[in-house]
Every structure is written in C-alpha cells, then in structure tokens.
Amino acid sequence: MYRYDEFDARFVRERVAQFRDQVARRLDGSLTEDEFKPLRLKNGVYLQLHAYMLRIAIPYGTLSARQLRQLALIGEKYDRGYGHFTTRTNMQFNWPRLRDVPEILDLLADVEMHCIQTSGNCIRNVTADHFAGVAADEVEDPRPTAELIRQWSSLHPEFDYLPRKFKIAVTGSPQDRAVTKAHDIGLRILRNAKGEIGYEVMVGGGLGRTPMIAKTIRAFLPKAELLAYLEAVLRVYNLEGRRDNKYKARVKILVHEIGAEKFTQLVEDEYARLDGPSIVADPQEVARIAAYFAPPAYEKLPLRSTGFDAAKTQNRAFATWASVNLFPHKLTGYAAATISLKNIGEAPGDVTSAQMRVLADLAEKYSFDELRITHAQNVVLPHVKQDDLFAVWQALVAADLASANAGLITDIIACPGLDYCSLATARSIPIAQALAQRFADQERQIEIGELNIKISGCINACAHHHVGHIGILGLEKSGKESYQITLGGDATLNAAIGERLGPGLDAEDVPDTIERIVEVYLQHRKAGEPFIDAVRRLGLEPFKAVVQETLHAPA
Amino acid sequence: MTAAKRPPLPVILLANDLLDGEVVFWTGRVWSDRPQEALIARDEAGAALLEAAAAEALAQNKVVDAYLVDVALDGEGRAVPRHYREKIKTEGPSVRRDLGKQAGQSNLVPTGH
Numbered sequence: 001m002y003r004y005d006e007f008d009a010r011f012v013r014e015r016v017a018q019f020r021d022q023v024a025r026r027l028d029g030s031l032t033e034d035e036f037k038p039l040r041l042k043n044g045v046y047l048q049l050h051a052y053m054l055r056i057a058i059p060y061g062t063l064s065a066r067q068l069r070q071l072a073l074i075g076e077k078y079d080r081g082y083g084h085f086t087t088r089t090n091m092q093f094n095w096p097r098l099r100d101v102p103e104i105l106d107l108l109a110d111v112e113m114h115c116i117q118t119s120g121n122c123i124r125n126v127t128a129d130h131f132a133g134v135a136a137d138e139v140e141d142p143r144p145t146a147e148l149i150r151q152w153s154s155l156h157p158e159f160d161y162l163p164r165k166f167k168i169a170v171t172g173s174p175q176d177r178a179v180t181k182a183h184d185i186g187l188r189i190l191r192n193a194k195g196e197i198g199y200e201v202m203v204g205g206g207l208g209r210t211p212m213i214a215k216t217i218r219a220f221l222p223k224a225e226l227l228a229y230l231e232a233v234l235r236v237y238n239l240e241g242r243r244d245n246k247y248k249a250r251v252k253i254l255v256h257e258i259g260a261e262k263f264t265q266l267v268e269d270e271y272a273r274l275d276g277p278s279i280v281a282d283p284q285e286v287a288r289i290a291a292y293f294a295p296p297a298y299e300k301l302p303l304r305s306t307g308f309d310a311a312k313t314q315n316r317a318f319a320t321w322a323s324v325n326l327f328p329h330k331l332t333g334y335a336a337a338t339i340s341l342k343n344i345g346e347a348p349g350d351v352t353s354a355q356m357r358v359l360a361d362l363a364e365k366y367s368f369d370e371l372r373i374t375h376a377q378n379v380v381l382p383h384v385k386q387d388d389l390f391a392v393w394q395a396l397v398a399a400d401l402a403s404a405n406a407g408l409i410t411d412i413i414a415c416p417g418l419d420y421c422s423l424a425t426a427r428s429i430p431i432a433q434a435l436a437q438r439f440a441d442q443e444r445q446i447e448i449g450e451l452n453i454k455i456s457g458c459i460n461a462c463a464h465h466h467v468g469h470i471g472i473l474g475l476e477k478s479g480k481e482s483y484q485i486t487l488g489g490d491a492t493l494n495a496a497i498g499e500r501l502g503p504g505l506d507a508e509d510v511p512d513t514i515e516r517i518v519e520v521y522l523q524h525r526k527a528g529e530p531f532i533d534a535v536r537r538l539g540l541e542p543f544k545a546v547v548q549e550t551l552h553a554p555a
Numbered sequence: 556m557t558a559a560k561r562p563p564l565p566v567i568l569l570a571n572d573l574l575d576g577e578v579v580f581w582t583g584r585v586w587s588d589r590p591q592e593a594l595i596a597r598d599e600a601g602a603a604l605l606e607a608a609a610a611e612a613l614a615q616n617k618v619v620d621a622y623l624v625d626v627a628l629d630g631e632g633r634a635v636p637r638h639y640r641e642k643i644k645t646e647g648p649s650v651r652r653d654l655g656k657q658a659g660q661s662n663l664v665p666t667g668h
C-alpha cells in the first residue's frame with residue numbers, strides 16, 4: 001500500500017489545523033455560514049437531515065487493517081457505532097458533531113487518511129477496480145495510476161474551483177469493474193500493437209439528472225503522458241464548462257453540447273500547446289509510487305487446496321458462500337473473497353465498529369493486511385489462501401458477515417436516501433430491505449443469477465440506478481414517495497443507461513413489480529442466459545406490461 | 556432563510572444546531588431538541604414571529620438551515636410535520652428506530668446556561 005511521505009503527512013496535518021481554526025472562526029461568528037459552508041465541504045463535512053455527516057476518502061478503495069480499526073474507533077467514539085460505505089468507496093459517518101470534527105481529522109491523519117476533496121467542485125477521490133492486482137486479465141494494476149492522479153490532483157491550484165465536481169476512475173482490465181464509463185474521466189489501461197502500456201481516455205460520463213456514457217477521446221495515450229493529457233482535459237473543461245447553471249456544469253454536458261469530436265479537438269489543441277515535460281510525472285516518482293503496490297510475498301501454492309475442497313464437501317453453507325463470493329486470483333492457491341455488506345433486511349453498505357475490527361483482523365491474518373472497498377458497497381479480502389478460506393468464513397459467520405449474495409439480486413446498491421440525506425426525495429434503504437426480504441431464498445437467488453438492482457433516493461443518482469440492470473429512483477409525487485423503475489442499464493464496458501418502464505409506483509408495489517419482472521425473465525431466458533442479456537434480446541415490452549399490471553391491479 | 560413562500564398554517568420552526576448538528580425546535584424562548592416543545596404558530600402573526608426568531612438565531616450563529624414546517628396536530632395537540640421528509644427529520648431514520656430522537660438520543664452537548 002501507498003505510505004505517506006513527509007510532504008503528504010505535513011500537508012494533511014496542516015489541513016487539519018487549518019480546519020480547526022475555521023471551525024473556531026465559525027463558532028465565534030467571524031465566518032458566516034455562507035463563508036464556512038464551502039470550507040467545511042472541502043473537508044468532507046456535510047449537513048444532513050439529522051446531523052452533520054463526515055465523508056472520509058478511501059483512495060481507490062484500499063485500506064489497511066490499522067486504518068479500518070481507526071475508522072472503527074471513530075465510529076464508536078464520535079458516532080453511533082457504525083459507518084456507511086458509499087458507491088465511491090468512501091466511508092460516511094452519519095452522526096458526528098461539528099465540534100468533534102477536528103479531533104476526528106487528527107485521528108484520521110494518524111493513519112494517513114483524510115476527508116480532503118470528498119466534496120466541492122474539485123477532483124474527487126479517485127476510484128479503481130476493487131480486484132486491482134488480483135484479476136488474471138489485468139494488463140496492469142490501476143492503483144499506481146490512481147495514486148499518481150491523487151497526488152497530482154490534491155490541491156491542484158488550477159483545478160481547485162472547477163465548474164462542478166470531477167470524478168475519475170481507473171481500470172486495469174478489459175472487464176470494467178470500476179464503472180469507468182459513468183465518470184467524468186474513465187481510464188482503461190491497455191497495451192497497443194507494439195506491446196506498450198497506455199490508456200484509453202474516456203470523457204463525459206456521468207449519471208444524475210442527465211445520464212451520459214463517456215466517449216473515448218483518445219484510444220491510446222502513452223503511459224508517461226498521462227498527467228499532461230489530463231491537465232489538457234481539465235483545462236478545457238475549466239475554461240469551457242458552464243458556470244451559469246449548476247445542472248449543466250458537468251463535463252458531460254460540455255462534451256454533449258459541443259460534441260465529442262470538437263471536445264477532442266480542443267483537448268488535443270491544448271495538449272499541443274502546453275509544456276508536457278514540465279507536467280508529466282518524474283519517472284523516478286512513478287517508480288517510487290509503483291513500488292508501494294508491488295505484489296505481496298505470495299507463497300507458491302498448488303492449483304487446488306485439498307483442505308478447501310474437503311471443507312466445501314463437508315459444509316454446504318460454506319460451499320455456497322465459496323461458489324458465490326469468491327473471485328479467482330491470478331495466483332494459484334489464492335482467492336479474493338467478497339464480504340457482503342448486504343445482509344437481508346439491513347442497510348446496504350452499513351458496517352458496525354465491531355465488524356470493522358473483525359474485518360481488520362482477518363485482513364491482517366489472512367490477506368497481507370489489505371482490504372478493498374467496492375463501489376457495490378462491499379468489502380474484499382484480496383489475497384486469501386484457499387487453505388484459509390474456511391477459517392475466514394467461520395469468522396465471518398460469527399460476525400454476521402457471511403451473506404452468500406455477491407452479485408446476486410439481494411446484493412443491492414442503495415444510497416442513504418431520505419433516512420439520512422437532506423437532498424433526497426424519497427427513502428431508498430427500506431426499498432432495498434423489502435426487496436432483499438422478498439428474494440431472500442438462497443437457492444432462488446442463485447437460480448436467478450447475476451442481477452444488479454440499484455436504488456437512488458433522488459435524481460443525483462449516487463446509487464448509479466441508471467446503470468443498474470434494474471434501477472429504482474425514488475421521487476416525490478403529490479406529497480408521497482414514488483418509485484420509477486428502469487431496466488437494461490449496464491455498468492460494465494458495455495455501459496448502457498436503463499430505460500423507464502412506466503410511471504412511478506408506490507413503495508408497497510415495488511417488490512411485486514420486481515418479482516414479476518424477474519418472472520418474465522425466468523420464463524423467457526435461454527439456458528445460461530443472464531438477466532441483462534435476456535433484457536437486451538427481449539426488449540422492454542414484456543417488462544413494461546408487468547408495470548402496467550401493477551398499476552391497474554385492484555387495490 | 557425567511558423564504559419568500561410561507562407554508563400553510565399551523566407551522567413550527569426547526570433548524571440544525573450549528574455546533575452539534577442536532578435538529579432543534581424554537582420554543583418561543585430557546586432552541587430545544589425535543590419536537591414536543593416546539594412553539595406552534597396558528598396564525599400569520601405567529602408565523603411571522605417564528606420567522607423573526609429564525610433570522611435572529613441565524614445571525615447569532617446558533618443554528619443553521621432554519622425554516623418553517625407545516626404541521627398537523629395529533630390527538631394530544633402535538634405538532635407532527637405533514638410532509639414525510641420533515642417527519643423523518645423530527646424522528647430519526649425510519650430504518651433505525653434505535654437511533655435519533657425516536658430513541659431518545661440527542662447530539663446536543665448541554666451548554667450549561
């Protein structure tokens with residue numbers, strides 16, 4: 001993992017001191033709320049429905065045991081004993097007091113963490129594939145790139161006041177597990193015909209009010225040129241992006257309004273003009289960063305572990321968990337284990353301090369002290385020996401963390417919605433809970449197979465509902481919560497925006513409707529055909545009919 | 556605040572405490588973290604007084620996000636926000652009945668005066 005150098009450490013401490021001073025000035029009245037709000041947002045402090053909320057950056061979703069234990073401590077001491085992982089792999093605490101935030105920031109700095117740039121119109125926390133360094137199909141680990149971007153973008157003076165927020169995601173695999181096409185910039189590491197490493201640069205993706213899939217503006221950018229090219233993209237956006245209307249200020253609107261071709265031209269012109277060599281990272285620095293992500297000291301293990309095989313034969317629940325929640329590791333004898341934070345009936349992405357400590361212990365003992373947070377609001381132990389999986393699973397069972405549903409219909413992504421979020425138009429967690437309960441049956445979940453449901457509590461789409469196979473958007477209609485269903489969204493390299501199935505539904509009608517949608521799929525699917533493929537083949541019509549049925553069912 | 560449009564009567568005034576974030580209600584005298592202590596304005600004059608209280612509290616940096624909320628009165632004369640958003644705001648998360656005001660919790664640190 002990356003470790004702060006002296007510069008990083010000093011910078012973060014200075015920011016804590018600065019914020020402590022800003023809070024004091026707010027309290028003695030020298031700063032008004034209008035003056036203070038942008039400052040607190042730049043430090044991750046939001047005001048939500050019931051309390052302040054603190055958003056902590058987890059760069060590219062990577063955490064050490066020590067860091068997670070510190071989060072557990074903060075949750076216990078300054079919050080209500082739990083935290084929430086978001087789709088941008090950050091952690092949010094729902095109940096901190098403003099007066100305690102400087103203390104919390106100091107505790108975070110102790111473990112090389114902070115809340116900087118988790119809000120505001122700047123370049124936000126960079127995300128990456130949660131199977132970075134693990135996936136067999138990976139061209140290169142995306143984390144050194146993500147870390148390089150993090151360092152370049154942290155307090156970048158030119159890009160500290162962009163027209164709007166700016167999100168970057170990096171994947172190192174042809175399989176996109178980082179939703180890169182729904183980001184302001186998505187980067188995909190690839191090799192060209194000569195075998196050299198570079199990036200496909202995709203710009204202008206984003207969800208929210210106007211969902212857009214990113215357009216490729218450079219099919220291959222040599223690796224060494226990355227920062228200079230990003231600088232050109234950001235500069236064009238910074239100058240040309242709209243500042244007159246917050247809803248039209250994201251780069252996706254600019255790309256859409258002037259067209260990808262024109263945008264590309266502007267970027268290439270800017271790129272030709274700027275002094276590339278003065279911007280691109282020093283190769284020594286690149287190497288220094290990359291060294292932090294060197295593979296851990298793996299053992300040479302046989303392809304199959306007899307202990308693992310035996311445990312699966314003897315314990316059915318373990319076998320089920322292993323078949324659903326494990327991801328193949330590039331090294332024989334290892335696996336990456338997804339730990340689901342989607343227990344039936346609980347809030348997606350919530351984790352208690354006690355559970356955080358269990359996860360930290362497991363990471364330390366069995367996974368080279370590494371954890372990953374996924375955009376699907378789960379946790380990954382990236383490098384577990386197959387021999388150890390049964391012991392890991394037993395510890396997970398004891399901590400109520402062993403749900404065998406990764407990627408299945410109850411692995412629902414949901415934003416906090418109106419239970420916490422002040423921007424929400426409807427609740428999302430109760431819908432997730434009701435759906436999880438409806439589809440709780442383990443066998444049936446497996447029979448249905450891969451199916452992503454994503455639920456947002458307002459048009460800001462934090463839960464990525466547009467790219468859910470089934471997306472649910474909570475709105476307000478005549479003073480009541482109302483839920484719009486979309487179908488056919490896809491978050492992978494075949495990214496697609498789901499289409500609306502009909503008018504909004506009452507909360508009580510959502511589970512029945514989703515059940516009917518699933519029934520249509522089960523009736524019509526070909527052998528082995530996943531939900532999303534069947535939807536593409538069948539089109540929306542058969543599914544629209546079930547929404548109509550719900551609407552016209554006698555009350 | 557003191558927005559252009561006033562919600563229908565009766566109304567109460569709520570806000571978040573600046574220091575602790577807790578949702579607080581204007582009692583006519585102080586800010587309380589208990590919804591049942593909210594002063595209920597039943598006429599325009601009363602609502603105007605609440606607006607004045609909000610403006611003053613904002614100016615004195617005691618609270619943030621102060622606004623009037625239209626309420627219904629329950630059987631015991633207590634104010635219950637008509638809109639589901641403010642109802643959740645005065646109770647706590649509907650998915651965690653063990654947290655927030657509905658569970659008797661408050662983030663307010665007593666100031667001692």
Ligand code: SF4
Nearest residue numbers: 415421424457458462
């Ligand atoms: S989608 Fe809306 S309700 Fe959900 S977290 Fe984002 S802003 Fe809040």
